Amino acid sequence: MTAQAAAGLELEGVSWTLKKGTSPILMETTLALNPGRVLGIVGPNGAGKTTLLRLLYRYYRPTSGRVWLDGEDIWRMSARNVARKVAAVLQEQPTDFALTVREIVALGRTPHRSGLGGFGGARDAEIVDGALDRLALRGFADRHLGTLSGGERQRVMVARALAQEPGLLILDEPTNHLDIRHQLEVLRLIRDLPLTIVTSLHDLNMAAGVCDDVLLLKSGRTLGFGPPHTVLCEASVSRAFDVDARRDHLSLSATDHLTFHLQEE
Numbered sequence: 001m002t003a004q005a006a007a008g009l010e011l012e013g014v015s016w017t018l019k020k021g022t023s024p025i026l027m028e029t030t031l032a033l034n035p036g037r038v039l040g041i042v043g044p045n046g047a048g049k050t051t052l053l054r055l056l057y058r059y060y061r062p063t064s065g066r067v068w069l070d071g072e073d074i075w076r077m078s079a080r081n082v083a084r085k086v087a088a089v090l091q092e093q094p095t096d097f098a099l100t101v102r103e104i105v106a107l108g109r110t111p112h113r114s115g116l117g118g119f120g121g122a123r124d125a126e127i128v129d130g131a132l133d134r135l136a137l138r139g140f141a142d143r144h145l146g147t148l149s150g151g152e153r154q155r156v157m158v159a160r161a162l163a164q165e166p167g168l169l170i171l172d173e174p175t176n177h178l179d180i181r182h183q184l185e186v187l188r189l190i191r192d193l194p195l196t197i198v199t200s201l202h203d204l205n206m207a208a209g210v211c212d213d214v215l216l217l218k219s220g221r222t223l224g225f226g227p228p229h230t231v232l233c234e235a236s237v238s239r240a241f242d243v244d245a246r247r248d249h250l251s252l253s254a255t256d257h258l259t260f261h262l263q264e265e
């Protein structure tokens, strides 16, 4: 259903400082992501994950460095063009509780409408229905958002982002509030969508299972960037989270699995 091609993303020495004279919340970060890749941002509380995501959807302007989207500096693009290319699903829940699920998902079409109002017509309706189907929300289409559970609302926000037909999808902890089955479904969706995706994740095993690349942050500093099996090694994870991390190979599922233990005094 995505009409737009996946976007290429590049960060070139991007840092962010709240106020002059204070230490950066995100230190200079450089990375490149080819179209269609899934990048996981991981790290302990306060590491700078949300800050980095905010820099990607043009909510924060970098203090230094640039964010390039398909070779264009996002601060040289119009806000509308960024909104056409980048969709974000954030932690904060919306307050549009009086709108129906279909109305919320249809809001995803807003950046693509031209002129004043401009009803979307048949194509918009088709895209909205496609997004509702993808998140198994057809049965909820006429319910008011305020009557939905936290997990159902989370799925509505993902559907709205898909209706936006972005080239880059930003997800802040997308599995929060979701039960195991819906977590697995969202992870499968992340793997299957032909989009470039940047997602913060607390669960490192999940990150290893779904991401092509991982960025490991601690106190705003990059501890590693690359494929999960390289970045999420025992030494780096132990250092980042101040724990003893152990990586075991599970022979039945042929996957690696991290477990964590408090360091001995």
Ligand SMILES: Nc1ncnc2c1ncn2[C@@H]1O[C@H](COP(=O)(O)OP(=O)(O)OP(=O)(O)O)[C@@H](O)[C@H]1O
Residues within 6 Å of the ligand: 018, 025, 043, 044, 045, 046, 047, 048, 049, 050, 051, 052
């Ligand atoms: N606007 C702000 N004013 C003051 N401090 C801020 C602001 N934004 C971020 N910070 C601080 O910067 C650090 C990084 O915050 P950020 O929300 O990016 O971390 P995070 O990795 O997403 O954390 P968590 O896993 O707890 O959600 C934190 O110590 C936070 O308190």
